[in-house]
Amino acid sequence: MKTKLLFAFCCLLAFAGRAQNWGHVGPYSTNFDNGNMFESGRVDCFMLDPGFDGNLNQTMYLGSMSGGLWVTYDMGQQWNNIVIPGAIPFHGISALEYSAMGYAFVGTCNSMGNSQSGGSIYKFDPAANSWTATNFSAAAPPGTLIKDIAIFPNNPAIVFAATDQGLYRSVDLGTNWTNVLTGDIEKVAFIEQSAAQGGFQVFASGYNILHYSNDKGQIFDPHLALIIAIQNAVPANPNFYADMAPTYNAANPNILYLYVDGLHSNPAPAQSGTHTLVRLEIDKINLNENISPVNNYYEAGGVPGRMCVAAHDQVAYFGGVAVKKWAFNFSMNYPNIGIFSVPYDQGTDDSSGANEIGYVFHDDVHDLIILPQLQYLFVATDGGFFRDAYTLTNTPTPNGTIYFNNWTRWNYGLNISQIWGLGISDQDPSKFFTGEQDTKAFMNLTNSTTYDFFGVEPSNVIIDKFNSNNYLFRNDVNMGIFNGTTIGGNNADPKHYYDNTNASFCSTNSFLTYPEPGWGINTFFQDPNRPGYIYHGASGPALTELCTSSLKEILKATFPAKYDQYVNGMTFSKADKNKIHVSISNRLPPDEGKPRVFMYNGTNFDDSWYGHNVTWQERTPANTDPVFTVPLTTSNEYLMESVGIAASDWDAERIWWAVRNVPGNYHLKVLKRNGGVWSDYSQGIPYSEVPVSIVYEQGSNDQLYLGTNVNVYYRNATMSSWQLYSGTLPNVCMQQLRINYGDNTLNAGTYGRGVWKSDLACPPDVSIAENGNTVADKFVEASSYIIGSGIISWGDVKYRAGEYIDLQPGFLVSAGSTTRFYAFIHGCANEGNTFREAQNEDDYDALEMMTKSELKGEHEPQARVMPNPGSGIFYLERGSADEARIMVYDLNGRCVFDKQHVNTQREAIDLSENSNGLYLVRVITGGQVENFRIVKQ
Template sequence: MRLKLLLFFALLLGSFAGQAQEYLQMIDAGTYKVQDVIDSAEAYFANKDKGRGTGYKQFKRWEYNALRMVKEDGYLPTIEERVNELQRWNAYLNSTAQNRAVLPDNWQEMGPTAWNATSGWNPGVGRITGLAIDEGNANHMIIGANTGGVWRTTDGAQTWTPMCDYFSNLSVYSVAIDPSDSDTYFFGSTGGRIFKSTDAGATWNLHGQTGSSNVNKILINPSSTNMMFATAENVGIYRSTDGGANWVKVVSGDNRGYDVEFKPGDLSVVYASGSGFHKSIDGGATFTTIGGFTNGPKMIGVSPDDASVVYVLEASNGRFGAFYTSSDSGGSFTKLNHGGLNFFGYSTSGNDNSGQAPRDMGIAVNPTDVNEVHIAGILTWRSMNGGTSFTCTADWIPGNAASANIGYCHADVDDLMFYGTTLFAITDGGIYKASNTGTLNANYYEDLTDGLGIRQFYKIGVSQTTDSIVSGGAQDNGTSFYTAATGWKDWLGADGMESFIDKTNSSIFYGTSQNGQLYRTNNGGSSYVGLNEPGSGSGNWVTPFEQDPVLANTIYVGYNIIYKSSNFGTSWTAISQNFGGNLDNLKISQSNNQVMYASRGPVLYRTADAGATNWVQTTTPGGVINSIAIHPTNPDKIAVATTSINRVFISNDGGNTWTDLKLNLPSFSALAVIWDDNGKNGLYLGMDYGIYYIDDTFTDWQPYSNLLPNVIINELDINNTTNTLFAGTYGRGLWASPLVDNTVGIEDVISESTMSIYPNPATSEFTIALPKSMKAEVRVFDITGKLLIYEADALISNKHTVNVSSLSSGTYFVRLNTEEGTATKKILIN
């Protein structure tokens, strides 16, 4: 059953406990100012429990990202704005390629692409939101990763390939493969948008729209593939008769959409659910609402083993509500008695009050045994007697699962589905497969996500050692660290946030989880200790946490007051006034640790005496401050990335005056900024699309994104020992590239002068010629910057032919991206 309920910018909100949460509909609509949504949410949660299963955590995720990407008018950018700006930027890059400097950007994916738990308690690769398997080939699957795009495997999950890296970083909530054409894919996104690819994911186009909510499920009629159904979370159930180009709401009176299923063996009968359960006997043209239920979100289970049986799983205020069974093809239902147990929480015995339905809620029935029913919330459960009783089949902590001799499956199960007799669980940490669902033991689930680089990093910290150590905190999958010698290991759980490596002892790492809970490991991540949080002990969703660049054992945390510890976090001293609210950013000067900067919203504060006197408010640069960078050798020279239309500001006098550095930057969100100590004031900027560079030798920003996917760049960090720039992305893990060198020899790279294209003009094909063999990514754009042809990992053995017979006559641009450079050429097609 498909349940993909994560909201805009991955961040994702589902319609959690209760149906009166107006802020969720406001987010869906996309027509409200961010502050209005925040006010509505805070009013809803006032005087309510904000713990697990309430939806407050998911709201805070949305709020964090929304405040970083909000426009000056108070609204979030729309998908259409982002796609149009991406095309405009590509057109600019193509037209200016001949005059642009040759830079050494060569981004390499660093992972993680697997999990390896040490002291981390909820390890996983990353958040999966949808799974589709080719009806004619079990080895061919596609998945949707929340902000990591669509991925494909053709060898049964032995290897995975990203399919959206150069389209857009749009959120993915559901996926489908056309039953009649295995090269045709669909994915559902926010705002009811459905995207389609006819070339197995190489290129995508907006295809249709179902209302204005997240598309939870896409169901295609296998006998008539022009007939499709889609459920849109907060607006209802939709049907298309033209292959998804146009959609009509087919269930009146129900403004929720969660699940839709065909009756096995009879495609004229369709079951659909939102707040109610609905049945159609005319192929989905009309529906009748079946009574006997409450108003909670519902999911549907059916099995070819007995097509007359229909199961309905119902939620109540985020928790398990009820389980119903029908023996007359959904005409009437009986509610089964489960004695008040809660199958949607953290308890393996069903004895708690937690739950995150319908965000975490799924049901699947064995196609060869109608009495074998699997349901899920935070954990997974199995019934062998038609839902009369359930047994927990997995725990969310590996050690606990092994002790109980049940499977390990990452917490928060978005979906369950059978393919043949194999069960798949789609979770916030990956895809888990149960091949033998009848035998319950510690090996019940197999993780299929090795090879998926979809980690959603909030923050990263990089050592200054020869073997770089990187520790990063990520959504849903805790905090992990990487070294070349050991690869990735997971050392903290929960949502990981700010993290850094001790500057004098590389076996000591620091980390945080949401709202500023503080941790330290003294043994390279083998174990951890919790630190005593000072003061209120509660900060922002992502709390500033920094190490002193000069003093040993000294760290700082920014809540509503900034605190300093000189003994590894054992005790703390306040070094600031109360700022009246939690801080967003905190930075300490490398060249003078008495100078520090902190920000809250659009306001920047400065101290020149390490907080001995009150911090002073500087002149406001403009917009909410997303990132602060202090120049490595000049504590008065700072850069800030903001939500202002001008994006980046520079001050040479400690924030008294500012100069905007917008120049030629695209109108994406400026999220991370960092100086490079390269003698020419090198400055890197990470946006939600791309990384950019400027220094004293340039009058414009230079793209610095060769081989980097279109993904949100949450943080940048530099290892000056290895001259490496690291990017922590929100959806595609960690990436690394060489820094800008003082000189780059054009003879050492691929460029416009070393790449040739012929014939030009071309008709049905053209040939790319290079001076040597190499792997490359080949893209063909039209003059507006729209990507029309994409070939990943093309092996060019000096020459490579590209088929352009599908293109109309006109002017196009061919872009080649290799590990040895980027080149762009114009081509005419007759």
């Protein structure tokens, strides 16, 4: 809607400002129905309902470290999200275990990229939909990650929690916890043992840990034979990380097995390692033990987070990058079983592992459940939930088939989406573009259609603000731009950026794509002052400028920092389009680099590029700056992380820098620079939360939104601290925040729960009457209207209203060098804004009537409307009974009253059913037009 300043008499308009109303807008998983290529994100753990039988009861639960808790009542055909109360700090789920007491133990966590930190353990009662905290967090160090929860088989009061800080044990249903084993623990398992207390041995596995207990978990001892068997398999790298699963011999129930996977990881940063598979055989009657080495295999991408084991009788499944299977009765290893395209989906297990390029998805595996009675295998992967309905064959075939596998994807409704980058469209607010971990990039074109494309995991995406058909993407392999009108599936052909050998241009195949910027950092930036240009922060560190029409990409500048640092933030200001700031990321060992801030200090940013008019000045606070309560040092400055940067629309050198992990200053979340001085702007952000994104609301009184690892906050120049703005948002990482000025909404790209949208935080005052004498700087904001009737004698004064500003007779701005007055209409509680004209020409024409000169009347008034203001019934009084037409328009330009052939001198106008506000009455008599403004109140 195009709105105008209205210069008139006093008007009253009742209009309620909008508040936060968060809602999920996608991507939606429909199991690939109707061309929707979004599948789902990472899932980590399963839990079956105690009555699960695969027939009358098909209820199961699924937990995602980033995506929360989900339930299905039909074994995965349809998933539903379980809303976790906002009072629970973290909504990621890392462990699940059902208790015979009728509730489940749930371990919560928080995920930021590939980094997870723990929360606590809760009791969740599905029947009552209730959550009760245990005292686990009081016993364990802050941030302890819960990896597994297990309940002693014949005593539900004894509960174990395997964590990265040790093994914890409760003997009173979780009321109190004790650390019974130190180290990084992955799994707890129980083996029936007649000599053990309670009839079961307790096993614990983890980093260099394979321990057991015969006293219900009070004391653990190392199982030396198992440890030696795994260490001897890879003598050059004896350290290992172990996962395990128990099972039994179907032919002889007295024989029990413990299948163990010990991963020997290669030194960091390589994500690879060698798996050693071992089987411990136990005779529960005579207590004999036998250890059988199973197999060794190397796995690129093998890391502890991609491990799980499930077993039945002579068959064990091992999860890693893919699912491996060992068939002990045939002494055969079957790598990479089934989660592939043809021929694997047709049910073959090719022991050669050939055709591995045929992945259906990025299938890192995190949990396995085997149900031999149903012949099902459930798999939790980075691409959601998969089910294998297998058929057992008694004899191996020539190609090694033992089970006939039938893999199916069961992700309908499983809307888990781990967003790194988010692009939105001002021209079409229903569009968005996401760059996601594990599942590539997705373009949402409608509510039900999402396309994927472009190789591997792009974190950087953007939609051109001025041409919603232009989409840009970048990952660590390639970079390009494409036109959305060409999308017809998952193979859209991008146009790569212009590659020129001239030094002032840059090659997309060199430093732009390597090293890759950090996960979750979107380094595309668009300047609202320069339509047609998009900027890209690159390693080097460097800044490039792309012309979206010519595809020519200019190298704008490089900065004096470490090569692997990169530009991760950029500011633009309406106050001075040539004052540009950039923030530079930190650089970790072995080549440390401090995060930094630079400002372009030239007079013409458009006439600047690498080697030409490059005028940048550093604005980074010194290590001894008073903003740091504890001064930084050259030995720890690199630990401080830059999140992003923003600048004021009213002062281009007033900036805010979001940071985290500042050594000795962990209270610092946002730094503000104003008048050349840095200050702490973090008040209101909890000490335990860390910023991950920041965005400035244009046209506001310096209103900012800050996304942290669990919440969204907002703050403007009138506020002394940040205020929570999360509403019904899940407590997950707010990876990307974007403001859509097409519908005036705040968009949050979350790490785990997809894209969410809310109204902006509008000015709290609906209307403001400004009178008296103003002698100071002042920013007046109203969500609806401002009435000015006073005098502005001195100061920088701004009026911003969502609907109209009424400057009454007597309003005066004194002339002088110390006085400035700026009044503007900028929506918040309605669509439309200062930056883009409305697209609806009918609305434009109707509103234009309210500001034309004829409103003053080109003839002497022949009529009047009474009463004015009025409560609903108005009367048009005329000096003659000549035939006339009466029309009434509301403030949006819509005709709400139209009566023709009026032949009376006094005619009623009934607006009693219309909302309060300002209206235009137009009276047409012959060739004469008269306009009147009236107010219904």
